[in-house]
Amino acid sequence: MTLNNTRDDWWKQAVVYQIYPRSFKDVNGDGIGDIAGITEKMDYLTSLGIDAIWLSPFYPSELADGGYDVIDYRNVDPRLGTMDDFDKMVEAAHKAGIKVIVDIVPNHTSDKHRFFKEALKAGRGSAARDRYVFREGRGKNGELPPNDWQSLFGGPAWERVNDGQWYFHIFAKEQPDVNWKNPDIHEEFKKTFRFWSDHGTDGFRIDVAHGLAKDFDSKSLEELGREYTVQDQTNHDGLNPMWDRPEVHDIYKEWRQVFNEYNPPRFAVAEAWVRPDHQHLYASPDELGQVFNFEFAKANWDVDEMRTAVTEGLQSAKESGGSTSTWVMSNHDIPRNASRYGLPQVKAHTQHQIATDWILRNGTTYIENRELGTRRARAAAMLEFGLPGSVYIYQGEELGLFEVPNIPWDRLEDPTPFRTLRNFTEKGRDGCRVPLPWTASDEPRPASWDKDFGEGASFGFSPATRQDGSASADPHLPQPLWFKDFAADKEATDPDSMLNFYSKLLKNRAQLLTATGDHDSIDMLDMGHDVIAYSRPAADADGHSFVNITNFGAAPVALPANATQLMASADLDADGKLLQDASVWLLATK
Numbered sequence: 001m002t003l004n005n006t007r008d009d010w011w012k013q014a015v016v017y018q019i020y021p022r023s024f025k026d027v028n029g030d031g032i033g034d035i036a037g038i039t040e041k042m043d044y045l046t047s048l049g050i051d052a053i054w055l056s057p058f059y060p061s062e063l064a065d066g067g068y069d070v071i072d073y074r075n076v077d078p079r080l081g082t083m084d085d086f087d088k089m090v091e092a093a094h095k096a097g098i099k100v101i102v103d104i105v106p107n108h109t110s111d112k113h114r115f116f117k118e119a120l121k122a123g124r125g126s127a128a129r130d131r132y133v134f135r136e137g138r139g140k141n142g143e144l145p146p147n148d149w150q151s152l153f154g155g156p157a158w159e160r161v162n163d164g165q166w167y168f169h170i171f172a173k174e175q176p177d178v179n180w181k182n183p184d185i186h187e188e189f190k191k192t193f194r195f196w197s198d199h200g201t202d203g204f205r206i207d208v209a210h211g212l213a214k215d216f217d218s219k220s221l222e223e224l225g226r227e228y229t230v231q232d233q234t235n236h237d238g239l240n241p242m243w244d245r246p247e248v249h250d251i252y253k254e255w256r257q258v259f260n261e262y263n264p265p266r267f268a269v270a271e272a273w274v275r276p277d278h279q280h281l282y283a284s285p286d287e288l289g290q291v292f293n294f295e296f297a298k299a300n301w302d303v304d305e306m307r308t309a310v311t312e313g314l315q316s317a318k319e320s321g322g323s324t325s326t327w328v329m330s331n332h333d334i335p336r337n338a339s340r341y342g343l344p345q346v347k348a349h350t351q352h353q354i355a356t357d358w359i360l361r362n363g364t365t366y367i368e369n370r371e372l373g374t375r376r377a378r379a380a381a382m383l384e385f386g387l388p389g390s391v392y393i394y395q396g397e398e399l400g401l402f403e404v405p406n407i408p409w410d411r412l413e414d415p416t417p418f419r420t421l422r423n424f425t426e427k428g429r430d431g432c433r434v435p436l437p438w439t440a441s442d443e444p445r446p447a448s449w450d451k452d453f454g455e456g457a458s459f460g461f462s463p464a465t466r467q468d469g470s471a472s473a474d475p476h477l478p479q480p481l482w483f484k485d486f487a488a489d490k491e492a493t494d495p496d497s498m499l500n501f502y503s504k505l506l507k508n509r510a511q512l513l514t515a516t517g518d519h520d521s522i523d524m525l526d527m528g529h530d531v532i533a534y535s536r537p538a539a540d541a542d543g544h545s546f547v548n549i550t551n552f553g554a555a556p557v558a559l560p561a562n563a564t565q566l567m568a569s570a571d572l573d574a575d576g577k578l579l580q581d582a583s584v585w586l587l588a589t590k
């Protein structure tokens, strides 16, 4: 925790750690991570030095989309615990000075949500159907979908129900989109925000924040022209019928009133895959207050792309009129950064395609250079964590975990590989969602079904036995045997591990933080094309400035005189110069 955490605007410079609860820590031995597991690991989170945890959905769900298909927004999935467990977890977090952020999914419910069940039962034209988007089909007997819009997970975005009407789902068919023109929906979510706020939650991550308003009277995609595909969410101008429409902001202004009923006001961050110059609209103080900047998550290990990510991130905070920048390298939707940086880098934002293709072929198409991936992941963390604003870390990133590309098809949980259009052309997002390794000694044996994976133990993810003495179930997604080298207890004793590097980095960061973390409190330094360098005032009495230098080029870079080294991502060369793919933090006299 940093001192800033006692301020009302703690979030402006917070280090937020994302927990994917089903894969974090299992205390009861059913192979599924639980809320009590988060409580159990609060000491670990404290010593890592984070300010807040964000929990991906832990609500009752059929898991059609990893929990992003919510059956009941105001409860805990019984497989993950109880409301009592949640309250205890919040208490433990707050005692440790850690804020708690929960994930709200307002674009769609589960098809098992009571609203949707009512809608099916009530039939055409009913008030219950108006909470969703039901339409008659085209064609002689309404046998064709109402329009040609496609689901983001592949296939038509419409599903037909028994009485012949169709409902809209931008994601899986088990995730019907709600109708944000219906007042019941507004009430339902306001109630949800108050419920979690009353249970001590400090903030909210808003899922698909750029998607809530849609223009169903719009033309078909064919008429709109080729650039209006559903997949291409980010390159639009507010005219796309599905994404980033101006009306969406009215919803957030209304929510802001609810957040401000609390003292301190509740925090919110938007997941909005919009063009960089639209991000700030979501981060306005009258709306959600902060927005994810995914440019680092999308960028190759490439100096130009990284530089753009920095400048755009700073720019969007400036335009928001009160927010701060956010820096995100990975999350539960993206192949792990250490793997991305160790795969071939191809210019122009194709890095996801490279990783996706590599995962599809079970990690065989390209060589994953792990040493290089780790080296770059360390440098990237130093580049990002020194910037003004807030940092998001995805569980396992601090262990330097790599993507697990070769999970067998029949063990996958993510729905995306199996959607109509994708149809086994992608393996989806499970490779970054494998349960964490905690203890190296609790080593599984090679699995009977694939010797690369383990069974019979779980690197401490689950206890050895359940309460009744029976053996714990295997983790819900299989762990590869190489996870042993990344177990948290092993890394804790290794001074060179990613875990020790992350905690040292976060400790240094906390000491350097100035009060505001203002986007203006940074000067970009020109040290040549292949170097990203900046300086910021340091929060010490001696008027020092803090300097970060990251070298992407082959030529070693001389460091400025009058500067002492705080830490480096890799050893300097014999002349004290910064080598390629390395980064350094310095304290300099002005």
Ligand code: GLC
Residues within 6 Å of the ligand: 065, 066, 068, 069, 105, 171, 207, 208, 271, 332, 333
């Ligand atoms: C967000 C989530 C993703 C989920 C989708 C639909 O993008 O991060 O995991 O599949 O929304 O809810």
Ligand code: CA
Residues within 6 Å of the ligand: 026, 027, 028, 029, 030, 031, 032, 033, 034, 079, 080
């Ligand atoms: Ca469990």
